Amino acid sequence: MSADTDPGRPTTRIQREKQEVILEAALEIFSQYGFRGSTIDQIAEAAGMSKPNLLYYFKSKEDILAPILARILDTWLEPLRELDAEGDPLPELQSYIRRKLEMSRDYPRESRLFANEMLRGAPDFSNVLHNELKDLVDEKAKIIKGWMARGKIAKCDPYHLIFAIWSTTQHYADFDIQVRAVLGKERGGDGRFEDAARFLDQLFLHGLSPKK
Structure with a gap:
């Protein structure tokens, strides 16, 4: 049984550090080659350890993937959790859009x-x-x-609004190579995220402003 799955064995600091090294290496490999295209050998090499040593901590690719995905989803959902019903709707949504875009920049x-x-x-x-x-x-x-019912924002489908925020913000991570290629050297640097933020503010906040 691998060290991370044995409920009867306390995990030492060194074991936790080794697990973190493996998870970091696996994230790099999985993000490059996809789960199916990645191998334990690639992950072990990226982690700087032997395959048998890696398999002591995680017995399969699936065992490595599970905690990585759990962390990603937790990180991804944190800004949505902070959407406050008592807050001013447009600033709340603006903050959510900005944080999602920052995640695309910081966690590609x-x-x-x-x-x-x-x-x-x-x-x-x-x-x-x-x-x-x-x-x-x-x-x-x-x-x-509720915001729509009180006339705070324009009426729309809230689920598709959330989907649209996800798709437009994560585009800058998932299609980063395409974005930089199309923008070119002058506009494809770090400033592209601030340009994107200004545009998305205009797109969503103007569209959601209640009609007079």
Whole structure:
């Protein structure tokens, strides 16, 4: 049994450090080659350890992938959790859009890995998507509907609003090479994220402003 799955054995500091090295290496490999295209040998090499040593901590690729995906989803959902029903709707949504865009800038590997998992049907993640993710989106969609009912923002489908925010912000991570190629050297640097933020503010906040 691998060190990370033995409930009867306390994990030492060194073991936790080794596990973190493996997870970091696996994130790099998975984000480059996808889960199916990656091998334990590649991950072990990236982690600077032998394959048998890696398998002491994680017995399979699936065992390595599970905690990585759990962390990614937790990180991805944190800004949505902070959407406050008592807050001013447009600033609340602006803050959410900005934070999602910052995540695309700061966590491009995680975004690409998550997107790849969705494309392959999320076989190891289906339960979380149908429960934790759905419950949170249902909760926040209810908040958005409440804002609409009080005339705070224009009426629209709150679920598709959330989907649109996800797709437009994560585009800058998942298609970063395309974005930089099209923008060119002058506009494809770090400033592209601030340019994107200004445009998305205009797109969403203007569209959501209540009609007079």
